[in-house]
Amino acid sequence: MLSIYNTLTRKKEEFIPISPDEVRMYVCGPTVYDYFHIGNARSFIMADVLRKYLEYKGYNVKYIMNLTDIDDRIIKKSIEEKIEAKLVAEKYTKAFFDDIEKLKVKQADVYPKATDHVQEIVDFIKQLEEKSFAYNVDGNVFYDVSKFHDYGKLSGKKLVELEAGARVDVNEEKKNPLDFALWKKAKEGEPFWESPWGKGRPGWHIECSAMSMKYLGESFDIHAGGIDHVPVHHTNEIAQSEAATGKTWVKYWMHAEFLIMDKGKMSKSKGGFMTLQSLIDSGLDPLDYRYFCLGGHYRSQLTFSWESMEQAKASRKALAEKIVDLREKAGDAILPKPSELAPAAAERLARFDESLADDLSVPRALAELWQLVRDPQIPPAHALSAAIEMDSVLGLGLASARRQESSLDAALVGEIERLVGERAAAKKAKDWASADAIRVALKGMGIALEDGPTGTIWKKL
Ligand SMILES: [Zn+2]
Structure with missing residues (x-):
């Protein structure tokens, strides 16, 4: 019997896939505006071991990972480097594939890109709008968290607690500070797609709901990723997906803990993050890093030194x-x-x-x-x-x-x-x-x- 700790229920559960011989699994992929850091690599390796173990047990695993190839950070980088956003995304998509190959992470069955799925994303938002989970303010479309009664169930927090903890949001267009963008209106000079709400681009969270369902169906077995995604990204993914279908979206949620540096958690926003290349430059083999990750349980923090x-x-x-x-x-x-x-x-x-x-x-x-x-x-x-x-x-x-x-x-x-x-x-x-x-x-x-x-x-x- 395979038991896994389900973040959603906060306990170890017997793993029983929805279809007996098949496991459908989704992992949030990179936003391709930079190299990934070795903290991200830890969760990619964890998901890879899980996938390979399921295959070892005889399951036919369908594994999907998205590529976020349009995003505020990609646009920012394209302005800084004076190249098209598309080229920024292409450069770091290639870097992503180079790095995962060095780490012996097996490729997903499909790597759907956000920019190839704008129509699916628009259709998804229209569905949410029809069901009154979304509202349009002058070309920006937001998700109304107050309409989804289970909001916050992944982290075990009630909406009122989350609201109390939310930072004061200066965005006056939103009804609630926790509401999030499904569709972002294009500013002057930014890449855009046509939509019922005008020119713009998809928000980040909606990509994962729309693309996972396209490839894995309205309900699937495992969603894995880094623990940093629990409070916002995965919480919002659930709110969108379950509001649209009225069904349980994902049966098992698995999250890899942080990689800790002596200075604290590794993140790009804090600067000073470490890439796989920086380990290689120090004379290490990428597989030394993989071995290091295997030495810690995925639900424990791992300290890099x-x-x-x-x-x-x-x-x-x-x-x-x-x-x-x-x-x-x-x-x-x-x-x-x-x-x-x-x-x-x-x-x-x-x-x-x-x-x-x-x-x-x-x-x-x-x-x-x-x-x-x-x-x-x-x-x-x-x-x-x-x-x-x-x-x-x-x-x-x-x-x-x-x-x-x-x-x-x-x-x-x-x-x-x-x-x-x-x-x-x-x-x-x-x-x-x-x-x-x-x-x-x-x-x-x-x-x-x-x-x-x-x-x-x-x-x-
Ligand atoms: Zn995601």
């Missing part, structure tokens, strides 16, 4: 070494199919699966991979086969692993990872004496442990 990146790099290299060792030892042996694995390898694979089935506990699943590749009792061909099976979900490119130079001794890192995994198992079995003994042993090796709510991070003392 250069030290933790060096550890991720060392661990990933040590893992690659292990895979190469196994390949050499396996020689010409034919890799057994998952159904033909030796019992010890099959058990590791089953535990790997159990970990992921428990609200996508990737750190535990990763620990199972380490236990597998370190177990001398498992025949190499069997360990290798199971490891490659696991990597179809984790996405670390193990099937093509090569020996690499490592700054930390690979054997030592492997031993640390194995002990950390063993200690986690001892803790789970409430065997406190063994867990403590392992902590002491690691301390003797110069390694300190930090326990978080969903996993353990190790550090050099």
Whole structure:
């Protein structure tokens, strides 16, 4: 049984898709006005692991991610750089695809662009207007939040609480400060499309409602994204979608927590954000970052530091070494199919699966991979086969692993990872004496442990 934490109900629930063999899934994509930052990358990686796990479980996954290619920030950039908004969007769309490929994030089935779906968006707004959820003020069309009685249900807040917390909005056209734009009137010189309300462009939130429904239907299984979208963007998406159809729009909502920098949450608006390229320039492989993300549960905040990146790099290299060792030892042996694995390898694979089935506990699943590749009792061909099976979900490119130079001794890192995994198992079995003994042993090796709510991070003392 797969259980996932549903933001909407605030509890872990059994995952039962609307159609038995198919999972329809939507993730908000980038606004292509700049490179994405590594905090965004964390939620893309989380959604990628979820999608690959669902495929591993035999589901046919239909995965849609939008591209916001018209937006205030794109227009601002086009003015700054003195190039057409369209060219800004094209440049950063290409950069987005380059980056996700480096992170081994599998492509979505469709990447609908807002500018290719203006007609669908206009039709959607007309529907909201007919049902009195929208009002037009001189070419700007707003959503009337007071008409949607469940507004705020995703974050668990009532409309009155949200109103009390809302910033004073200087926009006098709006009836309520929480009302938001569905259609924005074009200012002089801005790109525009024709509409029943005059020349303008779609608001951001409405894109996701209109395009997700076009490709996934009026109700679908999973909507995933970063936790920063809960209070506004996803709240507004629900208000639009459910007002239009009168149906539950999304069954399960999953949100990845923030990536924290020592200065606080990473965001573009605060400046100083870090791109994937800045990691590459520091001598890291994009997959080191992926490995780092896999080391934290998606519902826990993850703290970025250069030290933790060096550890991720060392661990990933040590893992690659292990895979190469196994390949050499396996020689010409034919890799057994998952159904033909030796019992010890099959058990590791089953535990790997159990970990992921428990609200996508990737750190535990990763620990199972380490236990597998370190177990001398498992025949190499069997360990290798199971490891490659696991990597179809984790996405670390193990099937093509090569020996690499490592700054930390690979054997030592492997031993640390194995002990950390063993200690986690001892803790789970409430065997406190063994867990403590392992902590002491690691301390003797110069390694300190930090326990978080969903996993353990190790550090050099
Ligand atoms: Zn969205």
